[in-house]
Amino acid sequence: MTAASITVSETPLVLYVLRRADDALVLGHRLSEWCGHAPMMEEDMAMANMGLDLLGQARELYGYAAKVEGKDNDEDKLAYLRDVRQYRNLLLLEQPNGDFARTMTRQFFYAAFSDLYWRAMMASRDTTLAAIAAKSEKESAYHLRHSSEWMVRLGDGTEESHRRAQLAVDDLWAFTGEMFAVDDSERGLIDAGIAIDPESLRTQWLATVARVIDEATLKLPANDWMQKGGRIGQHTEHLGHLLSELQSMQRTFPGATW
Amino acid sequence: MYTQALNSSDGEDRFVEDATRAAAFQARIDADERIEPNDWMPAAYRKTLTRQISQHAHSEIVGMLPEGNWITRAPSLRRKAALLAKVQDECGHGLYLYAAAETLGSSREELVDAMLSGKSRYSSIFNYPTLTWADIGAIGWLVDGAAIMNQIPLCRCSYGPYARAMIRVCKEESFHQRQGFEIMLTLARGTEEQKAMAQNALDRWWWPVLMMFGPPDQASQHSDTSTKWKIKRFSNDELRQKFVDATVPQAEFLGLTIPDPGMTQDSEGHWRYSEIDWTEFKQVLAGNGPCNRDRLAARRKAHEEGAWVREAAAAYAAKRESRRTAQAAE
Numbered sequence: 274m275t276a277a278s279i280t281v282s283e284t285p286l287v288l289y290v291l292r293r294a295d296d297a298l299v300l301g302h303r304l305s306e307w308c309g310h311a312p313m314m315e316e317d318m319a320m321a322n323m324g325l326d327l328l329g330q331a332r333e334l335y336g337y338a339a340k341v342e343g344k345d346n347d348e349d350k351l352a353y354l355r356d357v358r359q360y361r362n363l364l365l366l367e368q369p370n371g372d373f374a375r376t377m378t379r380q381f382f383y384a385a386f387s388d389l390y391w392r393a394m395m396a397s398r399d400t401t402l403a404a405i406a407a408k409s410e411k412e413s414a415y416h417l418r419h420s421s422e423w424m425v426r427l428g429d430g431t432e433e434s435h436r437r438a439q440l441a442v443d444d445l446w447a448f449t450g451e452m453f454a455v456d457d458s459e460r461g462l463i464d465a466g467i468a469i470d471p472e473s474l475r476t477q478w479l480a481t482v483a484r485v486i487d488e489a490t491l492k493l494p495a496n497d498w499m500q501k502g503g504r505i506g507q508h509t510e511h512l513g514h515l516l517s518e519l520q521s522m523q524r525t526f527p528g529a530t531w
Numbered sequence: 532m533y534t535q536a537l538n539s540s541d542g543e544d545r546f547v548e549d550a551t552r553a554a555a556f557q558a559r560i561d562a563d564e565r566i567e568p569n570d571w572m573p574a575a576y577r578k579t580l581t582r583q584i585s586q587h588a589h590s591e592i593v594g595m596l597p598e599g600n601w602i603t604r605a606p607s608l609r610r611k612a613a614l615l616a617k618v619q620d621e622c623g624h625g626l627y628l629y630a631a632a633e634t635l636g637s638s639r640e641e642l643v644d645a646m647l648s649g650k651s652r653y654s655s656i657f658n659y660p661t662l663t664w665a666d667i668g669a670i671g672w673l674v675d676g677a678a679i680m681n682q683i684p685l686c687r688c689s690y691g692p693y694a695r696a697m698i699r700v701c702k703e704e705s706f707h708q709r710q711g712f713e714i715m716l717t718l719a720r721g722t723e724e725q726k727a728m729a730q731n732a733l734d735r736w737w738w739p740v741l742m743m744f745g746p747p748d749q750a751s752q753h754s755d756t757s758t759k760w761k762i763k764r765f766s767n768d769e770l771r772q773k774f775v776d777a778t779v780p781q782a783e784f785l786g787l788t789i790p791d792p793g794m795t796q797d798s799e800g801h802w803r804y805s806e807i808d809w810t811e812f813k814q815v816l817a818g819n820g821p822c823n824r825d826r827l828a829a830r831r832k833a834h835e836e837g838a839w840v841r842e843a844a845a846a847y848a849a850k851r852e853s854r855r856t857a858q859a860a861e
Contacts, residue, residue: 308615314592427843522604529722
């Protein structure tokens with residue numbers, strides 16, 4: 274017996290909140306995969322910290338999405354009983370950990386965005402989202418600082434670390450464009466002052482990224498082709514595997530309380 | 532290693548270790564004074580503590596693996612966050628235990644290398660596998676419960692840095708133990724499948740947990756001097772009995788059966804358990820437990836694959852330092 278997927282009534286606000294909840298859960302899950310296997314104990318602590326911050330954000334966002342939807346769903350049903358096509362996270366965040374350079378580059382690209390994003394969202398007319406933003410902004414600021422410091426250490430460390438960091442930047446760059454995309458469903462929320470327009474963050478994001486990449490003696494790729502699809506459930510091959518692990522208990526034992 | 536001046540190494544100790552100093556040291560211990568890193572101490576005291584604290588630190592770090600095995604599969608977001616936080620706590624314990632061991636004159640790197648090469652041990656309990664979610668409950672309830680029994684007396688250990696580290700560790704461990712018990716309780720009150728899962732975890736963990744207290748008193752190698760130095764305040768068998776007496780009513784409350792049909796309560800209320808299979812204990816110690824090879828392999832892999840990261844951090848720090856020196860010289 275396996276538990277079937279739920280259906281979610283994705284009104285613009287539910288969809289908007291789910292997308293951010295999925296971002297936080299998927300990246301938090303990826304960071305938690307490191308636990309016990311990091312290059313040094315201090316990084317085991319740091320990655321668990323960041324993972325816990327993101328799991329906390331995910332729980333608040335799922336709880337809010339469930340409340341807005343007003344059906345029978347809750348944080349666990351939303352996390353554990355939607356299949357890969359129902360997940361709405363950014364493709365960047367589902368990319369496998371790879372080596373430590375890849376994990377930190379993924380963190381850096383995202384934190385440079387989420388730091389600006391949550392700070393701007395503190396002005397949301399939606400008081401719940403504004404409150405979640407106030408907490409998440411502090412966490413993202415730390416994630417950005419931590420990952421920036423590693424970008425510089427790895428880029429300007431040894432030849433090997435430089436090579437690995439550059440490869441990670443080159444491989445992940447195409448997933449950064451999706452952070453700034455807006456579709457019709459989000460446009461209405463932006464107009465209503467509930468969401469912010471991510472396009473307004475792009476210049477500042479690029480300035481932060483370029484400054485750190487430069488200090489790290491790395492180069493930003495010239496290729497400006499950007500992948501997209503995560504927001505509408507068209508993912509890379511990696512997410513399905515992540516979900517099959519994440520959801521295994523809830524799928525195997527339908528209806529049980531843990 | 533931090534740069535505070537530490538007193539003499541083992542080699543030197545042997546020359547200066549005279550009867551007067553040893554007697555004064557023992558008098559301080561007898562008066563329940565705390566020994567601090569810069570105080571004179573017998574070489575054997577230093578060696579015993581370095582061994583014990585570093586083994587304890589290794590156990591925290593290796594102990595991250597069996598529970599870490601379930602972080603990505605935890606059955607709810609609340610459980611996932613709690614488990615990740617718990618395993619992170621263990622890493623934190625490892626870090627400050629290594630720091631406590633460093634005050635005795637060995638560096639973290641040396642101590643970790645001794646573990647990776649198999650020279651230094653970690654607790655055998657982590658050589659057993661976590662097969663189901665119930666194992667996460669059982670580890671919290673039983674393994675952390677047994678660890679607390681062992682560690683509470685260490686909060687009064689004669690060596691200051693170790694005693695202080697243990698105070699914090701014990702606080703967190705008792706939180707973990709309650710969390711583990713609560714997982715077991717949820718399973719025991721759940722579906723038939725969940726109850727069976729909980730019983731099976733108890734069946735598998737019970738005897739290995741009793742072995743955590745070490746060999747029976749008549750066979751323990753280190754107890755006499757450790758007791759004299761107030762590193763150890765209760766014998767293995769005393770602690771084991773305390774644990775069993777505390778745990779039997781908890782199992783009863785959960786509606787689970789301890790896998791020891793021969794267990795009886797004596798006239799003083801103590802639960803008398805059956806003979807422990809010390810052959811299994813010796814086999815696991817000798818490297819033949821179900822997960823010995825996997826645990827060491829996982830730690831070695833993390834260490835080896837992380838080498839380039841640590842080298843990069845060191846290289847960057849050195850570059851920054853030389854740039855700073857060059858700037859200062861201009």
